[in-house]
Amino acid sequence: MKQNWLKAILPHLAAIGIFLLLATVYCSPVLEGKVVNQSDMMNVKGMVKEAKDFYEATGERPLWSNSMFSGMPTYVTYNGPSVNKLVYVNKLITLNLPTPVNMLFLAMACMYLLACVLDFKYWIRVLGAVAFAFCSYNVILMDVGHITKMYDIALMPAVLAGIILTYRGRLIGGAALTAVATGVLIYNNHLQMIYYTLIMVLCLVAAAFVHALREKGLPQFFKASVLLAIAGVLAVLPAMDNLLITREYTDYTMRGSKSELTLDKKDVDLKKSTGLEIDYAFEWSYGPMESFTFLIPGFAGNSSAQKLGTGSHVYEQMVSLGAPPAQVEQFMEQMKFPLYYGAQERGTSGPVYVGAIICFLFVLSLLLVTSWQKWWLLAITIIGFILAWGKNLAFINDFLFYHLPLYNKFRAPAQALVLPSLTFVILGCWALQEVANGKHTKDALLKKLKQAFLITGGLVVIIGIGGSLFFNFSGHSDASMLNYFAQMMGGEENAKLLVRALEKDRSSLLLKDSIRSLIFIAIAGGAIWAYLTDKLKWQTAALVLVAAVAIDLIQVDRNYLGKDSFVDESVLESQLTPTQADLQIKQDPDPYYRILNVATSPFDDAMPSYFHKNVGGYSPAKLWIYQDLITHQISKNNMQVLNMLNTKYFIVPDQKGGQPVAQRNPDANGNAWFVNDIVWAPDANTEMTTLDHLNTKDSAVIDKRFESVLGNGFKPGKDSAANIKLTKYGLNALEYTSSNSREGLGVFSEIYYPAGWNAYIDGKKTDIVRVDYALRGVKIPAGQHQITLKFEPTTFFKGQKISAISSSILLILVIAAFIWEIIAARKNQGTI
Template identity: 35%
Template sequence: MPRELFKKILPHVGVLAVFLLTVAIFCRPALEGEQLNQHDNVSWKGMAQNAFEYKAAKGHFPLWNPNLFGGMPNYQIAMEGKSILPDLIQLFSLGLPKPMNFFFLACLFFYFLSLSLGASPLIGATLSLAYAFSTYNPVIIAAGHDTQMIATACMPLLLAGLILLYNKSYWIGLSVTTLGAYLLIAANHLQITYYFLLIAIILTLSFAFSWINNKEWRHLGLAAFFTLVSAFLAIGGNALILWTSAEYSKYTMRGGKEVSITADAVKSTQTAGLDTSYAFEYSLGNRESLTLLLPNAFGGGHSRNLEEGSPVAHKLIAAGIDEGSAEQLSQSLPQYWGKLPYTAGPAYVGVLLFVLGTLGFFINRGAISTSMLAITLMGVFISWGKNFPVFNLFLFEYLPLFNKFRAPSMAQVIPQLGLAVSSLLLLNNIIQEKISLFTKKTMTIVGSLFGCLFLLWLLQDYSAPIDEQLLNAYTDKNGSDQLARSIIAGLQETRSNLFGEALLRAILLTGLLGGLLWAFTKKWLSTTGAMGLILLISTAEILAVSHDYLDQSLYLSAEEYGASNFTPSQIDQEILKDKDPNYRVLNLATSTFNDAKTSFFHKSVGGYHAAKLRIYQDVIEKYFNAGLNQGILNMLNTRYIIVSDPNSGQQSLLNNDQAYGNCWLVSQLVTAPNKAEVLKKIGTITLSDTAVIEQAHYKGPLNYQRDSSATIALTKFDNDTLTYAIKCNSPQFAVFSEIYYPKGWNAYLDQKLISHHAVNHILRGVELPAGEHAVQFIFEPESYKKGTAIMNASSYLILLVVIGGLAMGWRAKLKRHTK
């Protein structure tokens, strides 16, 4: 290797070594073979287990999953459809174990962004570590939101590609934009991808105004062309994911609904997207965005309770409660006092990112800085959800696709990126001595920031949503609320203390980092010395906070992980003795419709998935939320019901001998004018002999002759192919205890395509002629076939563009150097 090239590469190799060392220290148990016990990942393994067992036996994943919510597509669970491209995420993350791979990937891609913005390796390393270990990342990793973390890690790479393109590095920009867009979409977290689309639009508009003002029409055209090429290739390379998801989403809770269900009424309606109450459930409180700078100001997360010797305990003792009882009660109360119904932790980005990023919004110039300010404000406003209704209800109603997503607090990844880029630009300018940091303007900004926070600490209301619950819970039967008010007063004092301590911490760290930059401007520290110390201090402080949310207690050995999550209970073992596996289990001993562990072992009536079929959700809301309906359980072929004693928690198994089985014949069809009426009727009739169908979708006979000698039975169950044998002396109508989904399921009678119908709101029905026949249902969605073809063709083009773009960019660079 030429000496000059080695000298250029060496700093970057050193930076990568720093990244590896940092993630190894932070994720040490992963190096020892332990794995994170993540709730959502455990749930995914539960819902995907059937697919993996199928693949082990058949060599490929099935497209239909029968083990949750009666059956649903496997598209967002475990779908066959590997691209010809290698696993680039694993490649870029060096095959590191989870969660080391996530942090390293975020460091690597942000480092590339920093280089594209002209930063030195030390500055790039400092800001990359700050971005990767911003506390929201460990929080979502601990919860098991792996795809969200991968998408968050990929955002800087795509941003780097767009900036290169817009700064006229066309070939390299085309290559990186195509790669970044492909990886971001392939991460398969559509909400983060959607948020980045909003970021990209704002960035593009910011640059476009400049190009138009300067009449750079050729550059405008080239930038638009290359951006569109990258977008089309990335979409094409992910056509299978996008096409199947787009098709499926129309039939899920995210696609709107045709039935409105309240406690007293079931009515027809027509909506698009999620209900606002559901979509905005996880809305951040307006002041909670301050946790970007003050991590513990709102108590951290719901899992943190008050510590020993808290103000609550002192006030309870003063009110006459003995010390032991006072401590016991106080330590059962949560520190968190924000507005989220549940949170595992804050979205702290570190003092360096927040303070320098905020200063950068006032000092930096250019399209990038302007767009970063805009996206940061946008992300904060979106994260407030229902707590900023003027803004968010407008977006919900009028911004395309916005109403398909929930959990507005997830938008905190946007200011995380915006502040990181803004602080990178400012720090780079400071170190290159292009600007002076210590001016009257900057001192005024920083002073105003902390002055306002100080006043907020002194004057703000420290009440919280939980206070009213505590007031009701601890008011005695005589109406005395003295105990309750002592608790609330102690909690409010605790909250004030938490806010004040977080503010003091931020002030001290700002002073320390500011002092290092002051020493640099006075030439008391070299560039390397100043940046080395800033890297150490900023990384250490954010790692200290992030470690609270992803510590060693969350790791388990492989044996412990399997034993604690996937060991069948005695009841599971009892059910599995059934030699006929084609039945369903209703588990009432857990949160039935937020549980995927049951799906690990059985075909479950319940399940856990963010996008269940809308028609199934209708049945849950109508017939499960307020009790059980025997007919509904029977038509779903619910053979076993797991219950638990409310006092002891002891689980027991109930056999449901009335279940109708996999299929049955009915003598009568009842029509209804719409889905709402269908849903109401199925709870009032005998479903073993009668089926309900929407009249607009059925023109056949309503009555069928009873045939006591007729038989129908399931003869083969193969996920994507179901085969039944039918023998009858007269025409019959069969109902199948399989979930109706129109996009892909085809019915065949003796290998000839026939129509099938939605009956009983969620099941399938078929008209059958007299005689002996074979009926088959085959899941063969066109979206899968065509999506696979487009994906494969696009993958070759992506390889060509990425490699060709890099080669052309390198060639152009060599030409410039030889001139």
């Protein structure tokens, strides 16, 4: 029995060893202590700094942060250690490896698991694992720092494996695998990838139903489906700490589309949807023709920032225009050019390339595979491409955006290419399984192989060699490049010549990558042909295919995550070094004020939030009232609005060297103040436009809906010495003292958020009203008082309890299920 057990497990341990070795070798700089210079993760550091510091100092969970957008919940960034016990599973399945080795390993392991469930031959499993993990999109995600997204993509095959296993009759083990895989996927909390996973699951379940109906197996289908439904519920419950509060928070954000403004056509269009504005959501829509990057990486010019060497057409053109070769060579070494000419107007970090060999095998699967599972995989493939095309297939995607549940909460449709990236690999491996399983005659296989080679190779030849005839190599960035070249090379005529040279470089890249893809297709086709004609044994042919797939993908991946992407940790820390402006501002002893850094892109950069409480920041889910304030007031430099946000300092570039310098704003309103007058607004539009000319220190504009809260006929008063002073600053609570001989209206320089903020005067709860469109206001009785603003989101605390209890139950049930499976397997083998 021991020998049988070892014999069964050793191949899997070998596969794990291969994955560990491959991931570690690819990311070998981590062995020297280096880390990936992830641009988006630097933003994350800025986003979470204040919250993390608060937790470390107090041990209290930070629920609110003032380091971004003048204040917002920390639910989507950081609120302390997770109570979800699946955090330990997440660490276990990645072997606690360093980033990004852990993500590559997890992706390979999960695809290998799915291939085992599908009963593919050993080396086909390994090939599929390597192909899935090293898809260029995955590597690009790791490079820029989209960590949670990559984790969820890696886990998708494991979720499918659990569902397929359950429908095959392994009810307990399959349901347990589904529950834990789905639970960890939801724990990682990339909602858009979770949504795409749900689409896949629905396609699989629908196909399984049709198959069961045809095979008269509906009782077994419904039994499995009930168990899977239970597994799904068990998987979702541990994530309630995130899901419940995110659902509540979404209603107040751009993704919930709750803006009340209709000041211009754009705001009117928002009313069509309960989610994002469609033009914003459909940024980064892949082009239908651009989808050929699956087959040829350079089809659309790769990325928006690439170096060109001395052999490029741009280099030759510059030299021919009289520029010194040495100077041009130095320029080419420093400059990155926009070779990308695809449909995504804002550019891209790189193409979605699944591999020429995988595309060839995918075509072969269409000719060979007859399993019912082929159809749900094809359905997912088609759905993925349609969704990814976004505005470039508007007649379908516009309808889906406004009618498909929750779909309007997401943006960047190109992300949907994760679906065909997965299905291409599965079907490609299935094609190899059909070649190797002996169910087809060799003549039939050779015929299908020839057809697949002609189709795939023919496409490459037509695209690569005929590209200059069929395609326009001009890109969205060419106008800016024309201006750049005109300034650099002395005139528009020279600039036009350089832009044409850039287009020639794009054409050359397409030809080069087409030839490259054709070579790899020929290698794969040749290996399969050699096996079918008995010139190679299966093991040898399979190893050739695995090696070819790995080399093909890794060569491309190195352009996006190579050794240059890794830096010493000290280099990252240097990006967090405060400037002289930051140091100057931090000398201010005032515990609570805000800054606006206009030396950078203030609403797309969270780095200033690392050092300060910030009017700007970075978040894909800003509060709607604040986005309205940015659009209609802050972006127009309305100083009265900036004053009411207590913007005490501006960081601006100096006129000489462009270095950031600090400028103090003496007119900032402070943390809180009494006003003399209220302007009642009949609607949100009037409230916003009133801010155009309102003296926010003296008066407040309030929507009439709050008039009954303050009391009909209420007129605020203040004496000459009236004041509100901040006495204690915290993220979850702020304490003030007030002094005023008259009943007044206190305006607090805090963002209005009714889902959790409560006000207390001398310990007694009172109402908060929305003031100046985005701030909090409290009616304060005459005299001296203690005022406390507390953030007490009941939804958050309820979710925490559900998560802690349900995740513990889930782990116990999963462990029990797997023990049961082991015992059942040993019984079947007669060993107990």
